Amino acid sequence: MRRFMFAILLVGFLGGCSQEPQTVDELSRAGEEAFDNHEYARARKYLTKAVAQKPSDRHLLYLLGISYQRDFLYDSAFHYLKRLDLLFPGDREVNLRLYKIAKTVREWKSAIKAIQVLVETGDPGEQYHAELADLNLKVKNYKVAYYFYRKLLEADPNNPSYYLLIANLAAQLDSLDISLAVVDSALERFGDRDEFLVNKGLYLAAMKRYEESEATFRYLLAKDSSFLPARLNLAHALATQDDRAKKREALQLYLQLRPVADEVLRLDSLIGALREELNIKN
Template sequence: MRRLTIFLIFAGLAAIISCGENEDFDSLAKKGLAAYHKDDYNEAIHLFEKALHLKPSDRDMLYNTGSAFFKLDLLDSALVYFHRVNILYPADYAINKELFRLCSLTEDYECALSAVQMMIANGDNEEMFWIPLADLNFFIGNYKLAKKYYQQLIDKEPREGRYRWNLAECFARLNKPEEAIRVLKEAIAKLGANPVAYSQIAVNHITLREFDQAEIYFRKAIEFDPQNVSLWINLAHTLNEQNSREKKEEALAIYKLYYIDTPEMFKLDSLIKVLEVELGQK
């Protein structure tokens, strides 16, 4: 009987201590939220972290701590807590929504894409996320998937040029320059002449080693943007690749004209010397 009495006393003490911990946790959580709503995010973090010592896996405390770090623009610290809470509650919509925002800001594109996929799995309409699905897949090199979503976006918003440029770039990176050229020409037909489209068409013709066609489109781009040194240098490269003395002479003249404005990494001095020898000017 005495042993039973002692056991009951210890059980009662454990219950009291447990209640005390719960009260302490609730008090810390309440004070932390009050500090958060007063924009005192440092104090909020201090209180939330104390609460987490008592309940390390508490969903709301992990979420709120991450949110407070985000408010202070401490994105890496915010991500630590959101990743931690996501491991414990992987299907939580609100957590994945914050992860999508944070991972996009920190350019962790695979994390952002995973968060989007989880939100869709939770019932959101995929169409809401076509733009991030296209862009995120593009950023991580999933060009086939990116291509699918850019095409869907074009069908929905045919006058949005960015989707067409990115679709063309997907084809280019999938080693389908003919398809890239087709998309860019369709963009010009739909949206009007554009130096970006012209220069991208030229680059794809270079991939096909169709330098005469590349020359045509670089010249079209230069008509729109004659001060663009990069376009002039690319035109010169294209001219230099053709088996024509006249074109090589024009290339040499362009290299000399823009030599000072071109970074050393492009080695125009070497190109100039080689062309001068080839043309008998040295």
């Protein structure tokens, strides 16, 4: 009787073990079934084992990546979809997923590459100009960012933010003449807006045109004497000129600004240097 019961238990145990998927086909079917039932953790259990046996299978890798995405596990989703993209470059379906997930995990270069594939496989390039400008700016690919912001400006010349972005990118590319020309065109179109005038003053200072920079910041202060950026940058423009009276004026401006700005700007070092240059004791 005991032998009979032991045989029944053994058969039951072996029967239970035999129900667990083992082969790639079995694991794939079990994973797909779990995926279709929205049991994504269970799907990953089987699909991971299947991928271990068949590591270059497009369908398995894709399904595994999506099962992570569905549970908001974006880093793992990106890992498998990126692996899939390396194995099958130019796959539109894969890059549609990568495009969204790469931005979520802040993998900007992968997002750029995914967009390139989407454009190559049929999407109109114009719909990605804004994203490509922003993404290339994030990865400090300033030349490409400049190109796409120029395209955006051509399409929408009444967007003031494009002028500032283009001007600042030109400055990053050591093209201050272009920066100045862009800001001047913005001033002509939009009028004497503070953000354009501040940037113009900064570009002029960077070009060592200090008197023109000074004049720009004085003009801003004439409009609003409390405008902190204008007061600070006027002080900088004055301090760099070989004129004792202007250096003394810069010192007074720094002293006035110190109570409100010193924690951020560390004006004490500038004040100390000017006092030493002017031979003024504390």
